[in-house]
Amino acid sequence: MTLGTPSVMPGHPAAISDLLRGTDPTFSFEFFPPKTERGERVLWQAIRELESLQPSFVSITYGAGGSNRTSTVSTTDAIAAETTLLPMAHVTAVNHSVAELRNLVGHFASGGVRNILALRGDPPGDPQGEWVAHPDGLRYAAELVELVKSAGDFCVGVAAFPEKHPRSPDWDTCTRHFIDKCRAGADFAITQFFFDWRDWVRLRDAVEAAGVNVPIIPGVMPVTNVKQIEKMAQLQGSEFPSDLADRLHAVADDPEAVRAVGVEVATELARKLLDEGAPGIHFVTLNKSSATREIWQNLGPVPVARS
Ligand code: FAD
Numbered sequence: 360m361t362l363g364t365p366s367v368m369p370g371h372p373a374a375i376s377d378l379l380r381g382t383d384p385t386f387s388f389e390f391f392p393p394k395t396e397r398g399e400r401v402l403w404q405a406i407r408e409l410e411s412l413q414p415s416f417v418s419i420t421y422g423a424g425g426s427n428r429t430s431t432v433s434t435t436d437a438i439a440a441e442t443t444l445l446p447m448a449h450v451t452a453v454n455h456s457v458a459e460l461r462n463l464v465g466h467f468a469s470g471g472v473r474n475i476l477a478l479r480g481d482p483p484g485d486p487q488g489e490w491v492a493h494p495d496g497l498r499y500a501a502e503l504v505e506l507v508k509s510a511g512d513f514c515v516g517v518a519a520f521p522e523k524h525p526r527s528p529d530w531d532t533c534t535r536h537f538i539d540k541c542r543a544g545a546d547f548a549i550t551q552f553f554f555d556w557r558d559w560v561r562l563r564d565a566v567e568a569a570g571v572n573v574p575i576i577p578g579v580m581p582v583t584n585v586k587q588i589e590k591m592a593q594l595q596g597s598e599f600p601s602d603l604a605d606r607l608h609a610v611a612d613d614p615e616a617v618r619a620v621g622v623e624v625a626t627e628l629a630r631k632l633l634d635e636g637a638p639g640i641h642f643v644t645l646n647k648s649s650a651t652r653e654i655w656q657n658l659g660p661v662p663v664a665r666s
Pocket of ligand 1 (some may be wrong): 419420421422423449450451476477478479480481498499500501518519520524526532533536537540549550551552578
C-alpha cells in the first residue's frame with residue numbers, strides 16, 4: 360500500500376475528488392485555528408513537521424465565531440501561499456447570511472483554495488443548544504453545498520456520521536439526510552471520528568445501496584489525553600469502547616503510556632479501514648504532529664509522489 364500525494368499545478372490546485380480517484384488512499388490532517396500566539400507557534404511547528412510527509416491535503420476547522428474565524432481564514436490562506444500543502448477550508452453556516460457565505464467562499468477562491476468542507480456547524484457557546492439559522496442564512500449543510508457549487512469550480516466535501524449525528528432521531532434518518540446531502544452535489548465526505556470500523560462499513564454500504572457513489576473518508580483521532588477524548592466523544596455522541604477505556608485508565612497516570620495505547624489503537628483502526636476499502640484516512644491532529652507521524656510510519660511504506 361502507498362499513500363497518495365497531490366499534484367498541485369501552480370494556479371490550479373488539485374481537487375480532492377481527483378486525488379480520491381487515484382489508486383492510492385489519501386492521507387490528510389486536520390488542524391484547528393489557534394487562539395493565542397503560543398497556539399500559533401505550536402500549530403506551525405506541527406504543520407512544518409507534517410509537511411515532509413507530503414499528505415494529500417490538510418484542513419483547518421472553522422471557528423464558532425469571533426477571532427478564531429479570522430484565524431481560520433488567515434491560517435488557510437497562509438497554508439495556500441507559504442507551504443507545499445493542499446489546503447481544504449472548513450466553512451459553516453452558523454451566524455452567516457448567504458451574502459457573507461458568498462464573500463467567504465469568494466475570498467478562498469481568490470487565494471487559490473478550491474477545496475471546501477461545507478458544514479452547517481453547531482450553535483456557538485453550547486454545541487448541544489438549539490440551532491437557530493441566520494435570518495438571511497441557511498438551515499442545512501446541503502444548502503451550503505449548493506451555494507459553494509454554484510459559486511465556482513470548487514470541490515466540496517461534507518460531514519458524515521457513522522454512529523449517527525447526535526441531533527438525529529435515529530441512524531436511518533441521519534443516513535437518509537446524509538444521502539440527500541451527497542445528492543445536493545458533494546464530491547466526497549469526511550466522517551466524525553469513531554472507534555469501531557464496522558460503523559464506517561455500515562454507512563458506506565447503505566450509501567452505496569442507495570446508488571450514491573460519494574467517497575467517505577474515515578476521520579481518525581489518536582487518543583493522547585484520556586479526559587479530553589472522553590469529553591469530545593460524549594459531546595459528539597460517540598460510543599467510547601469500554602475495552603479501550605479500561606486500557607487507557609490502567610495507564611492514566613503515565614502520559615507516554617496513554618499515547619502509546621492511542622497510537623496502537625489508531626494504527627489498528629486505520630489499517631482495518633484501509634483493508635475494508637476506505638478511500639483514505641483523515642487524521643484529527645489537535646495541532647500535534649508526533650502521534651500522527653507515528654501512525655503514518657506504522658502504516659508504511661513511505662508514500663510515492665504521483666507525477
Ligand atoms: P447537516 O448535514 O445540515 O445536518 C445537521 C442535522 O440536521 C443532522 O442531524 C441531520 O441529520 C439533520 N438534517 C439534515 N438535513 C435535514 C433535513 N432536510 N430535514 C431535517 N433534518 C435534516 N463544526 C464546526 O463548527 N467547525 C468545523 O470546522 C467543523 N468541522 C467538522 C469536520 C468534520 C469532518 C465533521 C464530521 C464535523 C465537523 N464539524 C465542524 C461539526 C459539524 O458542524 C456538526 O456536527 C453539525 O452539528 C452538523 O453539521 P453538518 O454539516 O453535518 O449538518
